[in-house]
Amino acid sequence: MTSWAVVKNSDQPAQALALRAAESADITPEKYAAANPPKGADILVRVSHAALNPADLQFMKVIPTWLPFRRGAVPGLDFAGEVIAVGPNVASVAAHAAKPLTVGTLVAGCMSVPRVATGHGSLAQYVSVPAEMVSRLPSGLEGAAQGGGNASASLSTAVGFLGCAGQTAHLVINDAAAVAAFSVAQPRVLINGASGGVGSLLIQIAKARGAYVAAVCSAANADFVKELGADEAIDYNLHAPLHTYLAKTFESQPFNLIYDCVGDQQLFSYSASYLSPNGALISIVGGPTQGVVPFVRNKLVPTFLGGTARTFKILGMMPSGERARGVAKWVEDGTLKQMPIDSEYKMGDVVKAYEKLATKRARGKIIIKVQE
Ligand SMILES: NC(=O)c1ccc[n+]([C@@H]2O[C@H](COP(=O)([O-])OP(=O)(O)OC[C@H]3O[C@@H](n4cnc5c(N)ncnc54)[C@H](OP(=O)(O)O)[C@@H]3O)[C@@H](O)[C@H]2O)c1
Numbered sequence: 001m002t003s004w005a006v007v008k009n010s011d012q013p014a015q016a017l018a019l020r021a022a023e024s025a026d027i028t029p030e031k032y033a034a035a036n037p038p039k040g041a042d043i044l045v046r047v048s049h050a051a052l053n054p055a056d057l058q059f060m061k062v063i064p065t066w067l068p069f070r071r072g073a074v075p076g077l078d079f080a081g082e083v084i085a086v087g088p089n090v091a092s093v094a095a096h097a098a099k100p101l102t103v104g105t106l107v108a109g110c111m112s113v114p115r116v117a118t119g120h121g122s123l124a125q126y127v128s129v130p131a132e133m134v135s136r137l138p139s140g141l142e143g144a145a146q147g148g149g150n151a152s153a154s155l156s157t158a159v160g161f162l163g164c165a166g167q168t169a170h171l172v173i174n175d176a177a178a179v180a181a182f183s184v185a186q187p188r189v190l191i192n193g194a195s196g197g198v199g200s201l202l203i204q205i206a207k208a209r210g211a212y213v214a215a216v217c218s219a220a221n222a223d224f225v226k227e228l229g230a231d232e233a234i235d236y237n238l239h240a241p242l243h244t245y246l247a248k249t250f251e252s253q254p255f256n257l258i259y260d261c262v263g264d265q266q267l268f269s270y271s272a273s274y275l276s277p278n279g280a281l282i283s284i285v286g287g288p289t290q291g292v293v294p295f296v297r298n299k300l301v302p303t304f305l306g307g308t309a310r311t312f313k314i315l316g317m318m319p320s321g322e323r324a325r326g327v328a329k330w331v332e333d334g335t336l337k338q339m340p341i342d343s344e345y346k347m348g349d350v351v352k353a354y355e356k357l358a359t360k361r362a363r364g365k366i367i368i369k370v371q372e
Pocket of ligand 1: 053055192197217218219220236262283286317362364
């Protein structure tokens with residue numbers, strides 16, 4: 001099978017990655033499935049599309065390639081494709097009891113972190129995944145697809161929606177602090193990093209929940225976030241430092257909820273001026289400097305010692321089929337209307353695709369067309 005492999009720890013994709021070509025070019029999906037039958041409640045998926053996530057770059061850089069389970073580790077979290085074989089126990093998977101998965105079903109989802117950490121990522125022609133982890137493709141994808149409603153566009157759209165970005169949006173929208181914020185009359189929401197994979201979905205969901213949405217992005221993405229439904233775009237370059245502008249502009253009309261998809265510590269430190277006392281800031285950006293240290297400072301330092309008198313949360317998403325199916329429902333009920341796709345690359349051009357991701361300038365998702 002053709003797949004990408006992490007061959008060296010590096011933050012330079014060209015050094016970290018190598019393409020492993022299939023030993024035999026003419027092996028059919030049927031032959032591959034016969035030689036690699038899925039076990040238990042797993043399904044074998046012929047991947048048509050994968051999507052890239054910033055976390056992939058961390059796996060590439062950080063998990064040592066000398067570990068036995070990282071030799072030739074396949075990167076990638078998100079996948080969409082066709083089921084080509086089912087394990088003997090798939091029929092008993094409760095999540096799909098109403099409509100069991102069978103050969104030919106189109107599915108999408110996000111691989112579990114342990115599977116990717118142990119080298120079984122989605123940038124491969126075939127993946128074996130627990131049936132529980134996937135969602136069927138939702139109806140209504142044709143309307144949400146960029147560039148038409150053919151099968152390939154639907155799969156490309158599905159991998160963007162139901163993968164890591166959509167599941168992260170599902171996590172942070174359903175968090176208790178967010179639910180409380182959306183329950184006030186005319187909720188006001190600020191989204192930092194609004195034009196990225198996660199932010200572009202959060203705009204749509206917050207609008208569907210009746211919120212006034214202010215989207216922070218560069219000037220180049222102002223029209224883009226407004227097309228997704230944002231009521232206003234805030235250019236973080238023009239209005240630097242952002243927290244000063246927010247304090248000046250929104251003190252009399254504070255936000256009920258702030259989503260930080262960038263990892264701007266000052267956004268929370270100064271938030272008492274533009275976040276309502278009952279509001280919360282939910283961050284999805286972690287790491288030694290942006291995650292652990294702010295977590296301790298933001299959660300534990302009391303106000304009289306300089307702490308900020310607002311609720312701070314930092315959330316980490318563990319992929320699940322339940323979340324993928326929750327996002328699928330949002331597509332079906334019209335909560336999510338568009339899956340912005342920054343760019344689509346061929347399987348052979350994965351290095352270029354990761355280099356684009358690493359610029360942090362993607363507008364929506366970067367998709368890999370695994371099957372040509
Ligand atoms: N906690 C979790 O479980 C979880 C899950 C998913 C993602 N994440 C993290 O969340 C972050 C966002 O993920 P993503 O997939 O949405 O990333 P992404 O798609 O790569 O984000 C790219 C976007 O970020 C914007 N951006 C870059 N710098 C910015 C700044 N200073 N201010 C405002 N916007 C800025 C860019 O817009 P402009 O070009 O307009 O600047 C671009 O559109 C990443 O750090 C990722 O690792 C965490």
